[in-house]
Amino acid sequence: MKILVCVKQVPDSWAEKKLTPAKVLDRESADAVLNDLDEYAVEEALRIVEANGGAEAGHTITLLSMGPERAQEALRKGLSMGADNALHVKDDALAGSDALTTSRILAEAIKRENPDLILTGTESTDARMSVIPAMLSERLDLPHLSFAGEVHVDVNARTIKSKRMTDEGVEAMESPMPAIVTVIEKINEPRYPSFKGIMAAKKKSISELSLADLGVAPSEVGSSGAWSAVNDFALAPARGAGVKVTDDGNGGGALVEFLAEKRLI
Amino acid sequence: MSGSDIFVFVDHSNGTVAKTASELLTLARSLGEPHAIIAGSAGDFELAKSTLSDFGAKSITLLESSEINNHPSSAIARALADLASTKNPRAILLPSTARGKEIAGRLAVRLEAGIITDAIALSSELVATQSVFGGSTVVHSQVTKGCAIVTIRPNSIEAAPAPASADINSIPVSASITAKITAREPAVRGARPELSEANIIVSGGRGTDGNFAPIEELADVLGAAVGASRAATDAGWYPHSHQVGQTGKTVSPQLYIACGISGAIQHRAGMQTSKTIVVVNKDPEAPIFDIADFGVVGDLFAVAPQATAGIKARKG
Numbered sequence: 001m002k003i004l005v006c007v008k009q010v011p012d013s014w015a016e017k018k019l020t021p022a023k024v025l026d027r028e029s030a031d032a033v034l035n036d037l038d039e040y041a042v043e044e045a046l047r048i049v050e051a052n053g054g055a056e057a058g059h060t061i062t063l064l065s066m067g068p069e070r071a072q073e074a075l076r077k078g079l080s081m082g083a084d085n086a087l088h089v090k091d092d093a094l095a096g097s098d099a100l101t102t103s104r105i106l107a108e109a110i111k112r113e114n115p116d117l118i119l120t121g122t123e124s125t126d127a128r129m130s131v132i133p134a135m136l137s138e139r140l141d142l143p144h145l146s147f148a149g150e151v152h153v154d155v156n157a158r159t160i161k162s163k164r165m166t167d168e169g170v171e172a173m174e175s176p177m178p179a180i181v182t183v184i185e186k187i188n189e190p191r192y193p194s195f196k197g198i199m200a201a202k203k204k205s206i207s208e209l210s211l212a213d214l215g216v217a218p219s220e221v222g223s224s225g226a227w228s229a230v231n232d233f234a235l236a237p238a239r240g241a242g243v244k245v246t247d248d249g250n251g252g253g254a255l256v257e258f259l260a261e262k263r264l265i
Numbered sequence: 266m267s268g269s270d271i272f273v274f275v276d277h278s279n280g281t282v283a284k285t286a287s288e289l290l291t292l293a294r295s296l297g298e299p300h301a302i303i304a305g306s307a308g309d310f311e312l313a314k315s316t317l318s319d320f321g322a323k324s325i326t327l328l329e330s331s332e333i334n335n336h337p338s339s340a341i342a343r344a345l346a347d348l349a350s351t352k353n354p355r356a357i358l359l360p361s362t363a364r365g366k367e368i369a370g371r372l373a374v375r376l377e378a379g380i381i382t383d384a385i386a387l388s389s390e391l392v393a394t395q396s397v398f399g400g401s402t403v404v405h406s407q408v409t410k411g412c413a414i415v416t417i418r419p420n421s422i423e424a425a426p427a428p429a430s431a432d433i434n435s436i437p438v439s440a441s442i443t444a445k446i447t448a449r450e451p452a453v454r455g456a457r458p459e460l461s462e463a464n465i466i467v468s469g470g471r472g473t474d475g476n477f478a479p480i481e482e483l484a485d486v487l488g489a490a491v492g493a494s495r496a497a498t499d500a501g502w503y504p505h506s507h508q509v510g511q512t513g514k515t516v517s518p519q520l521y522i523a524c525g526i527s528g529a530i531q532h533r534a535g536m537q538t539s540k541t542i543v544v545v546n547k548d549p550e551a552p553i554f555d556i557a558d559f560g561v562v563g564d565l566f567a568v569a570p571q572a573t574a575g576i577k578a579r580k581g
């Protein structure tokens with residue numbers, strides 16, 4: 001079984017983010033890390049392999065990322081967790097691509113690989129659109145098991161069962177393979193790369209793919225090929241300094257007074 | 266229909282229309298002619314129709330299939346895209362919920378149309394306003410190619426009724442379903458309002474130490490929904506469906522009361538656009554105080570019950 005995991009490099013989710021005058025995310029001012037939510041997808045891939053006889057049984061995990069040169073660091077992180085190899089789609093023309101383009105590029109790369117299972121995170125913590133996995137499902141015409149809080153793969157029957165967890169409740173889902181599974185952060189606890197894992201990752205291969213390799217014209221991607229544009233942006237007005245009281249035995253009473261003053265009760 | 270048609274995708278649960286539908290129809294009326302589209306069975310449709318015409322839908326179209334809601338999104342997106350390619354609407358509005366965004370992403374691919382997610386407003390020129398980076402930045406953006414697909418954050422538009430008589434259509438759809446839902450455990454709703462629709466939310470975090478009773482009691486006296494931080498849902502103290510934040514719900518209520526929550530950036534990302542924020546935390550240095558309109562430095566187990574009692578007393 002061949003598993004492919006889509007991972008993105010993003011600014012550290014703990015950092016304050018801002019836009020540059022060119023109206024794109026300032027990626028320089030914050031540390032770049034593997035999208036936290038994609039770590040769960042990498043971890044789940046490792047667990048699926050472990051639950052099905054391990055690497056000895058011929059299962060492999062390939063990471064796929066579209067991003068600038070340094071997205072390699074995020075791929076190395078995933079490799080040090082235990083993935084086998086990685087694909088890096090890199091091309092200067094891709095800067096400023098929107099979700100439609102990103103999903104198209106990822107879909108082209110996935111088609112070349114022909115995996116049995118594709119795993120993704122629920123959302124990249126920078127763009128927060130949460131649409132790439134559904135777009136991939138549409139482009140590749142593959143079933144999509146979204147918001148998976150639990151996944152079971154039956155390699156012989158080539159079926160997947162998952163629990164879809166949303167605010168509507170929990171839904172048991174079933175699908176044939178190949179399929180796309182999007183995992184939520186409740187599914188597992190991602191492992192820390194071991195020293196051995198980090199050393200091994202240095203020797204694992206990251207293959208680079210250009211637009212030409214994927215047969216896509218540079219004019220169709222990047223900000224000029226985008227289907228939407230940012231007109232302008234501004235810092236939100238800071239919330240006015242609020243009132244802070246220390247509970248002296250009447251903190252709850254003061255809270256009620258405030259709500260009443262604001263006509264919230 | 267004409268080039269000023271605005272499609273509104275209506276979310277519902279067994280025919281009970283979600284509050285987002287009335288918000289989206291209200292918004293659509295300011296942009297052009299609103300047309301409501303709903304997917305489900307004929308029975309669902311009967312229940313939903315009157316609400317949709319109350320909010321000014323010029324037509325209501327049922328994508329009819331008893332099976333369609335047994336798939337989270339692909340069959341619906343297909344039917345909706347087919348309808349849109351024959352009617353050429355100016356824009357398609359969907360709720361910015363898990364399901365709404367899945368459908369929107371698929372529509373964008375099928376229609377080769379631009380998509381904007383999580384908008385909090387949309388002008389008559391279809392310029393969307395988004396509040397990003399945990400509410401620190403306001404962005405205006407626009408779809409530049411194709412029909413505009415825009416998902417709107419629940420609770421950001423004030424719904425106003427405007428009854429109209431609507432044309433009623435029904436289109437049978439054959440859902441070819443590969444990924445199937447085989448069983449359902451609906452979230453236990455109880456009497457409290459739904460989180461993303463609530464006007465008031467009382468949330469608890471690690472500071473509750475697993476005891477949500479004071480949070481629920483304060484919520485009930487306010488008619489509020491109950492939210493939780495990830496620390497609280499990870500510990501299993503409250504269901505995941507109540508998580509507020511980056512990987513939970515993004516909420517924008519009139520009033521958000523955070524009790525025993527430190528205010529990590531990922532939590533703030535989901536609640537910072539609340540109109541009024543009230544905080545109870547025993548650590549005066551907790552970052553959540555930075556965004557509070559009113560903060561009490563104190564023990565939630567003393568402050569919340571006292572507030573509950575105070576509100577009860579006022580109500581008499």
Ligand SMILES: Cc1cc2nc3c(=O)[nH]c(=O)nc-3n(C[C@H](O)[C@H](O)[C@H](O)COP(=O)(O)OP(=O)(O)OC[C@H]3O[C@@H](n4cnc5c(N)ncnc54)[C@H](O)[C@@H]3O)c2cc1C
Pocket residue numbers: 013036037125469470471472473493494495496497508509510511512513514524525526527528529530531532535545546547548551563564565566
């Ligand atoms: C990728 C990613 C996504 C995430 N997504 C989310 C998300 O969606 N939502 C979310 O909430 N978090 C999210 N987090 C986690 C987030 O970083 C914090 O860990 C979490 O919000 C902390 O929850 P907390 O405030 O309840 O706990 P803590 O940070 O431990 O804070 C508890 C607070 O309670 C106070 N307290 C303790 N006892 C009392 C008492 N008796 N009375 C009053 N106050 C008391 C303490 O002073 C403290 O400030 C995410 C993290 C990552 C990396």
Ligand SMILES: Nc1ncnc2c1ncn2[C@@H]1O[C@H](COP(=O)(O)O)[C@@H](O)[C@H]1O
Pocket residue numbers: 006007008035037038041064065066067102106119120121122123124125127128129130131132133
């Ligand atoms: N540039 C990218 N390269 C690889 N995977 C990506 C990329 N962008 C998004 N993804 C995947 O799609 C998921 C959802 O991202 P998004 O739709 O951008 O919020 C992420 O968790 C990743 O698994």
